[in-house]
Amino acid sequence: MRSRHRVSGAEAKLSPAFGAYLFAASLGASAIGGMLGMAGGILVVPILTASGIGIRTAITSSIVSVIACSCGSAAPFLRRGLTNIRLAVVLELATTLGAVTGVSLAGLVPTSILFFLFAAILLLSAKQMLTRRGEPAPAEAVSPTGWGTALRLHSSYPDDAGGTDKPYVVERVGPAMMLMYGAGLISALLGIGSGVLKIPAMDSALRLPLKVSSATSNFMIGVTAAASAGAYLVRGDIVPTIAGPVALGSVVGAVLGARILMAVSSERIRLLFVGVLGLLAIQMLLAAFGVHVGVA
Amino acid sequence: MRTLDGRVALVLNVGTWLASAVIALGLALPVGPPLVMTGIALLVALPILRVTLVLIDSLRAKDRRIAAICAAVLLIIAFGIVLSARTHATGG
Numbered sequence: 001m002r003s004r005h006r007v008s009g010a011e012a013k014l015s016p017a018f019g020a021y022l023f024a025a026s027l028g029a030s031a032i033g034g035m036l037g038m039a040g041g042i043l044v045v046p047i048l049t050a051s052g053i054g055i056r057t058a059i060t061s062s063i064v065s066v067i068a069c070s071c072g073s074a075a076p077f078l079r080r081g082l083t084n085i086r087l088a089v090v091l092e093l094a095t096t097l098g099a100v101t102g103v104s105l106a107g108l109v110p111t112s113i114l115f116f117l118f119a120a121i122l123l124l125s126a127k128q129m130l131t132r133r134g135e136p137a138p139a140e141a142v143s144p145t146g147w148g149t150a151l152r153l154h155s156s157y158p159d160d161a162g163g164t165d166k167p168y169v170v171e172r173v174g175p176a177m178m179l180m181y182g183a184g185l186i187s188a189l190l191g192i193g194s195g196v197l198k199i200p201a202m203d204s205a206l207r208l209p210l211k212v213s214s215a216t217s218n219f220m221i222g223v224t225a226a227a228s229a230g231a232y233l234v235r236g237d238i239v240p241t242i243a244g245p246v247a248l249g250s251v252v253g254a255v256l257g258a259r260i261l262m263a264v265s266s267e268r269i270r271l272l273f274v275g276v277l278g279l280l281a282i283q284m285l286l287a288a289f290g291v292h293v294g295v296a
Numbered sequence: 297m298r299t300l301d302g303r304v305a306l307v308l309n310v311g312t313w314l315a316s317a318v319i320a321l322g323l324a325l326p327v328g329p330p331l332v333m334t335g336i337a338l339l340v341a342l343p344i345l346r347v348t349l350v351l352i353d354s355l356r357a358k359d360r361r362i363a364a365i366c367a368a369v370l371l372i373i374a375f376g377i378v379l380s381a382r383t384h385a386t387g388g
Contacts, residue, residue, distance in 0.1 A: 064339060068312060068316070068339055072313075074304075074308045078304055078308075079305050081301065083301065089362060089365050089366055090362075097372055100379070103380060151362065151365075152359075223346070223369065225343070226340050226342070226344055228376070229340045230373060230377045231377050233336070233340060234377055234380050234381040235383070235384045238333075238336060240328075240332035241329060243336055245323060247316070247319060247335075247339065251312060251316050
């Protein structure tokens with residue numbers, strides 16, 4: 001079986017108007033995602049497939065925009081000392097390995113299964129949106145033999161309330177690595193940041209403070225996506241006329257989304273978002289069974 | 297001298313805007329797709345450059361374990377690219 005897909009002539013040559021539409025749609029998806037503190041990739045792929053773009057091209061375009069959003073939004077978190085760079089690099093061992101596995105599988109998985117998997121991830125995200133994420137109980141006992149200690153992953157972060165830094169420990173790195181491998185695989189296979197799978201790993205295994213976990217997860221997504229995008233790039237699976245406007249729209253949207261976040265109440269957006277995720281899941285499920293509902 | 301966090305933040309920020317500008321230019325100019333592809337390649341290179349920065353920093357600090365982990369991450373990425381290039385070349 002061939003491991004790469006062919007790009008149709010219609011996909012390679014696009015009108016400027018369709019490019020502008022892709023830019024605007026990605027901007028919207030990324031802005032809404034940014035307002036809720038999640039990557040817009042999960043919205044980009046369904047929007048692209050609904051616009052008549054093949055799911056494999058949608059996935060490789062989305063993965064490029066995932067890198068752009070991760071890199072473009074990393075600086076403020078790094079400057080505030082929320083990103084744990086050492087922990088990120090350790091976990092990236094697992095996510096990049098997962099990404100390489102995902103790319104190898106990508107050509108072998110039938111498109112109907114891709115649609116089906118995507119629908120499942122959308123539903124999982126909707127469920128995660130509904131159940132509010134609480135601050136996990138901090139890990140207590142620091143075993144001197146753990147990876148966290150051996151690799152000096154324990155750190156501290158600035159707490160808003162006080163002026164001093166709060167220390168935290170990093171435990172159970174092993175189980176987290178297993179979950180991260182899965183997250184990397186799904187990220188490469190579906191063209192998403194896979195935050196939906198990273199959050200449980202960060203919360204249940206590592207038990208990091210919420211802010212540290214969000215910042216570190218977002219930081220890692222860039223390297224994970226670069227591992228798969230690099231491989232897709234040399235395979236010739238990335239279509240510049242589609243991936244270009246999508247990446248550009250996503251970067252602008254992420255910047256706007258972070259700004260709007262301050263101004264609008266997030267409770268209504270959250271519910272709206274759950275509804276949107278549900279609708280997209282239905283659309284992807286229908287597509288898995290060969291029924292395509294298009295918007296453009 | 298800046299801290300590692302500061303340096304990484306600067307590189308990612310400048311890199312994202314540079315790559316975006318190249319993509320935008322490619323979309324606006326008639327030369328088109330090759331320039332857009334260059335911008336996309338720049339985006340892909342950015343996180344790889346970031347791991348390299350951490351690698352250099354940990355080598356300087358004689359932090360051998362983190363340095364080895366950074367090198368392993370870079371090797372995994374390179375392995376994925378080489379693997380894809382080979383399947384692409386053989387067409388199977």
